[in-house]
Amino acid sequence: PVQVVPRSNSTRIPPVMRATAEAGNNFGTWVCPLAIPDHEEGPPTKKAKIDTTCYALILPRETWASVLVWLGGVDACRVAVVWKQWAHVLDEPWIWSSFFQSTVGSCRCLTPKKPEKHPKEYYKQMVTCESGRVVRWLPQECTADTVGHREGSPGLFLAGDLSGPGEAFVCCFGGWGFGPQDDLHMLKVSDLRTVFEGEGTGDGQNLNFKEIHVPGPRAPDVAYGQSITPLFDEWGEDGPETFVDDEIAPAGTTLVIIAGGHRAGGYRYETRSWAILAIDTEDPNRPKAKWVLPAASCKGAEVSRPTARAWHQAAYVPARFCGEAHPRGCVVAFGGNVSAQATSSVDVLDLATWQWTPGACIAGREPQPRNCGAVGLVQLSATEARIVFGPGGAGSDVPRGGLDCCTAAVLDPRKMAWVGEVSTAGPAHSSPHAPQPQRQPFLGRAACAFTVGDRLFSYGGGRMPQSHLCTISLSETVAKAAAGRGPARVLPRFMSALPRELSEQVLEGLDAPRVECRVAKCEKKDSRSQMSQPLPRSFGGAVSLVPVGLPGCLIYGGWHPHMGTFGDWWVGRCDGQTWPGEPPAGSGANSPGSEEEEEQEEEEEPETESDDEE
Secondary structure, eight states, X not given: XXXXXXXXXXXXXXXXXXXXXXXXXXXXXXXXXXXXXXXXXXXXXXXXXXXXXXXXXXXXXXXXXXXXXXXXXXXXXXXHTTOHHHHHHTTOHHHHHHHHHTOOSGGGGGSOSSOOSOHHHXXXXXXXXXXXXXXXXXXXXXXXXXXXXXXXXXXXXXXXXXXXXXXXXXXXXXXXXXXEEEEEEEEEGGGTHHXXXXXXXXXXXXXXXXXEOOOOSOOOOSOBSOEEEEOEETTXXXXXEEOOOTTXXXXXXXXXXXXXXXXXXXXXXXXXXXXXXXXXXXXTTSOEEEEEOOHHHHTTOOOOOOOOOBSOEEEEEOGGGSXXXXXXXXXXXXOOEETTEEXXXXXXXXXXXXXXXXXXXXXXXXXXXXXXXXXEEEEOSSSXXXXXXXXXXXXXXXXXXXXXXXXXXXXXXXXXXXXXXXXXXXXXXXXXXXXXXXOOOOOOTTOEEEEETTEXXXXXXXXXXXXXXXXXXXXXXXXXXXXSOXXXXXXXXXXXXXXXXXXXXXXXXOSSOBOOOEEOEEOOOOTTOXXXXXXXXXXXXXXXXXXXXXXXXXXEEEEEXXXXXXXXXXXXXXXXXXXXXXXXXXXXXXXXXXXXXXXXXXXXXXXXXXXXXX
8 A cells, every 4th residue: 555645745744754755856756665554434524544664674685686687787776766775775785786687698708717806896897887878988099110101991809718717818800901811910908908997088098919820721712892701709607708619729719700802903803702811819928810611611611701701790609599500609791892883682601601691581571771881689588689781871972972871781590580670860950051961970881899798889980080978779670670671762861962953852850760879978087188079080090898797898090081090098987976875076955066056057047027017
């Protein structure tokens, strides 16, 4: 039984209940489950007496803990604001440990095996990193001159012992320097930990990349714009889990699939070449790498090859998310340029037989052709996942041609069927009175993209590169794609790319559901720093550092049509944000200065009334 008390009658509530009701003063009425009236039917009369006993105080602490544990970390903190007793219950470490157990994804790696802080602090760090609303960019210096300036989307990925006590590495492969490159550089993750420790800015760190010689019987063609797919499961129960194939490499080796790309400048000559890169980090001081062959090829069998394509999107799908056709998992390659034209075809690599299926038959409505897009895998349950292929371009001249595609396509890897397509940006508005509409941040082509848990991040990108860190929710994208229908037309994101007479004829809306594209706030640094964030760029490399326990990302290189090719390194660190129950400094009812602000508002009210009278 509950008692609904209007705000005007809150004086009838006992003191403990009145404080609880005042905490919910944003509502017209307050439902108070703490006191039970002595009457069963009908409204209370004047002679009726209300039992003022606070039954919530009678319940033991363990009972409330078993109730709050079902809410989740963020909701539990919101509830703790209402009553101090609930706030004291949430001090139990085991509650926050259970919150982590119910959380899936790479963000669980932010909790060390020997925690030094309260589990709530690690959970707060996880939510802060996954939301990515506030990012502090820290420029870094690289001591390896061999890396130099790169564009062509150099591959940044993680290798080594990602979830164990061993050393993990950040690897940089390929890209376009003075022509196509096929070199490999590796950096210890321990060299990056000083950037995330303490409250310092983290500037001036020397990233000691070491070039690793890669021998082997079958190296891929020297190319750029290829797909680089490390075979590790980001959604493992105990952290990232690497794919193991004892027939081609020993356990503990990180396998990376490299396929496709352009062999010559001018975005020409796509290649069908592909290879397996095996990285051995058993000796952290002397890591090794080599090109390996599939077991079938070693036995003399012919290994199939994928479609000749470049600037495509590829994702590794673990075995538990695949159907019976792929018992050991697969790699799905989508889109890109085939014969200098954007395509929406799909190639599938079966990791059990190491055989490609070019032009695989995918059920459902085929999405729009695109190249230079981002990709992310999101887990829905223990055996269900979806692949989200983000927006990209659609021109043969990859950085300049065509229009930017603003939709994300969702694929079901178990059924090998398209789920739907979702718009990642609001409709572009055009007016004959405005020469150029205002540009809004969005997920553009060739952005520096990476995934953190449930969110897909991208920095820069677009026909004219931008300088925003944009993010979309992968689970929200999947839900809206399953509920809605695909777009009837593609709306160009850059209206200024069209002639003015054509821009007036473009539709203002899309026949597709939309997912919110959020922009992260860049936190300004001290006055000693010259730049607070990387310059606008496309065709750079990016990697998330969350799987190795660091709340941030690493961005390298890129290209701008007016500023040329970049060779700088930036660390994006997710800093503290507003946490439920912890109002930001300078705001809230208990913060200093709030009374002064209320007095100023009261003083301003008569002025507004006089203005209205005039």
